[in-house]
Amino acid sequence: MAVTIRDIHLKTVRQPLRSPFKAVLQQVEEREIILVSVTGDVGDVGYGECVAFETPWYTEETITSCRFVLEQVLVPLLMNKTIGSPQEVWNLFAAVKGNRMAKAAIEMAVWDLFAKQQGEPLWKFIGGSPQPISAGIVVAADPLKIEEQVALAAQSGYRRVKIKIHPDMEVALLKSVIAAFPELQFFADANGSFQKDSFNRLQAFDEVDFALIEQPFGEREWALHAQAKKELKTKICLDESIACLEDVQQMIDQQAGDIVVLKMSRLGGWTEALKVVRLCQTHSIGMWVGGMIEFGVSKAHNLALASLPGIVYPGDFSASQHFWEKDIIDPEITVENGNILLSNRPGIGYRVV
Ligand code: OSB
Ligand code: MG
Numbered sequence: 174m175a176v177t178i179r180d181i182h183l184k185t186v187r188q189p190l191r192s193p194f195k196a197v198l199q200q201v202e203e204r205e206i207i208l209v210s211v212t213g214d215v216g217d218v219g220y221g222e223c224v225a226f227e228t229p230w231y232t233e234e235t236i237t238s239c240r241f242v243l244e245q246v247l248v249p250l251l252m253n254k255t256i257g258s259p260q261e262v263w264n265l266f267a268a269v270k271g272n273r274m275a276k277a278a279i280e281m282a283v284w285d286l287f288a289k290q291q292g293e294p295l296w297k298f299i300g301g302s303p304q305p306i307s308a309g310i311v312v313a314a315d316p317l318k319i320e321e322q323v324a325l326a327a328q329s330g331y332r333r334v335k336i337k338i339h340p341d342m343e344v345a346l347l348k349s350v351i352a353a354f355p356e357l358q359f360f361a362d363a364n365g366s367f368q369k370d371s372f373n374r375l376q377a378f379d380e381v382d383f384a385l386i387e388q389p390f391g392e393r394e395w396a397l398h399a400q401a402k403k404e405l406k407t408k409i410c411l412d413e414s415i416a417c418l419e420d421v422q423q424m425i426d427q428q429a430g431d432i433v434v435l436k437m438s439r440l441g442g443w444t445e446a447l448k449v450v451r452l453c454q455t456h457s458i459g460m461w462v463g464g465m466i467e468f469g470v471s472k473a474h475n476l477a478l479a480s481l482p483g484i485v486y487p488g489d490f491s492a493s494q495h496f497w498e499k500d501i502i503d504p505e506i507t508v509e510n511g512n513i514l515l516s517n518r519p520g521i522g523y524r525v526v
Pocket of ligand 2: 463
């Protein structure tokens with residue numbers, strides 16, 4: 174099957190979050206994304222979502238740098254091209270360095286388009302299985318509000334809760350929260366806030382009994398992560414460190430982590446994400462799909478990704494209503510008994526509104 178790209182459209186979507194998201198590095202109150210739509214010669218439309226932030230606190234890219242690169246560089250490279258498979262998009266963009274979040278947005282739209290032209294749901298198109306996807310929610314709030322938010326999550330049916338941590342946080346408080354909810358699985362995400370001289374603080378968090386600690390140290394701190402993997406009983410999971418396939422190989426070679434957080438946007442799209450999944454499967458590295466405080470288009474792609482074998486841990490998959498008054502997809506994503514059901518409709522399986 175070959176598809177000729179006839180139209181590419183970028184649309185900015187801006188919405189306040191229902192409540193502020195407080196991480197160590199940044200407080201997010203409002204979100205701006207770029208919705209990318211790609212039309213093929215048969216008339217089907219594929220959608221992608223650019224989830225870079227307004228400032229470069231999570232990755233080096235910003236929504237403004239992405240808009241520039243999309244408009245001035247990537248759209249012209251793809252426009253009117255005839256491609257035989259969505260993997261070819263990566264090659265078309267080969268001369269463009271970095272800018273993976275911008276590339277991902279447009280590449281994801283092409284994968285959606287191909288799945289739609291094939292008449293298949295995206296999860297099936299990439300070789301996944303139609304299992305219910307385990308939901309997971311993130312608590313990014315003031316320490317005194319953590320317990321209340323965890324209780325709300327449990328009431329809403331979530332069975333996995335990720336708590337944002339940093340070295341100055343009180344370990345006793347976290348211990349008591351976790352002890353109060355034995356039915357829940359807890360992850361911790363440090364977003365790289367620990368340093369060499371706070372290694373002993375990290376050891377204190379090892380006593381909390383988290384299922385894993387995500388990104389304790391900075392993104393290039395392979396040796397510190399290897400030391401953490403060796404000395405802590407809690408599993409070490411890498412998010413910001415994994416910007417490409419080679420970083421996963423680095424993690425394996427240096428024994429710098431047990432688990433990889435898959436983020437299609439950070440990796441540059443489906444093609445690279447699928448390579449990462451294959452490498453992790455080969456080396457029995459645990460995986461789960463991370464969130465970006467994103468809207469439904471990005472979430473739908475990520476849900477399809479989570480249908481692949483080997484993605485065993487619950488991802489950052491919350492209901493549309495968790496962050497948004499109104500999502501950009503119809504129907505919205507809902508969580509039932511701790512799960513999200515995959516759509517059986519072609520492509521991402523949701524109508525974009
Ligand atoms: O570090 O995982 C992260 C959100 C934005 C940027 C980085 C991260 C996050 C989250 C996930 O923690 C939030 C979500 O559920 O979307
Ligand atoms: Mg993270």
